Amino acid sequence: MQELKKLNWNLQSGVSELSYWHRYVEREDFAVTVQPFFRNTFFPLNERGGLDLSFFSEDCFHFSERGHAEMAMALWNNMLEPVGWKTSSSNFIYNRTKLKCPSPESPFLYTLRNSQLLPRKAEEPSSALSWAVPVAAIGGLGVGILGMMLWKMVKPIKRDEEEEDTLPNTSVTQDAASEKRLKAEA
Structure with a gap:
């Protein structure tokens, strides 16, 4: 299980680095934004202290309908949080009131650019290799x-x-x- 967690962490770190590539940071019409809602997640336990398997389908690998609903809510909430302030864990309690809505001040999905984390003009990549x-x-x-x-x-x-x-x-x-x-x- 530890090896699987390490592999997952490495994958998430690689995708996170990808979002900072110059080709994505400079574009106004496209963005890569990591949604870390699943990074530090622990599934709730049942009454006996074991893993609550109601989040998984019968094969115990794929999510069940409940699991998909919880993942979708966590992803949606994560997209409505500014980069740098995104939640990296989820509270998997079946409660639809925890679903966030866009605010009038920020009626959009957050990216690096609109989270005000980037300078106005990103550094130009080295042109040495381009020619x-x-x-x-x-x-x-x-x-x-x-x-x-x-x-x-x-x-x-x-x-x-x-x-x-x-x-x-x-x-x-x-x-x-x-x-x-x-x-x-x-």
Whole structure:
């Protein structure tokens, strides 16, 4: 169980870091906001001191209708809380009066931007890597094309040299090979 809790905590931490990426922080039309209502949650116990299984379906893994209702209320309430002030645990008592409503002062779901936790202009990401990838790709393509051209030029010369080595030692064939070489050089 401890290993599962650690895995869950690591996943939640990773998602939380994702919400601070520049590409999401700068946008006005899109936001990633972590809702930590389930981070430090303990399910209520039954009369005998055991886990109240009414929150789970028959397979004891998925939530039951009651469990889904409680999760939905906790998520809704979490979305109506400013970032930095969000509840990280839930009180799983079946009570619909705990459901929050947007206030007239804040009739919206909270994000990093509208929670006033960000400066007006976020830092620009380093532009060092933004140009390095295209330059490396174009450079690699150029080197590849140049290598192919050189290989195509050297290949016929080597073939001619191999043919010369295999020719019998006669004056007629030596003269023909010399003429070929002169034409290639010209």
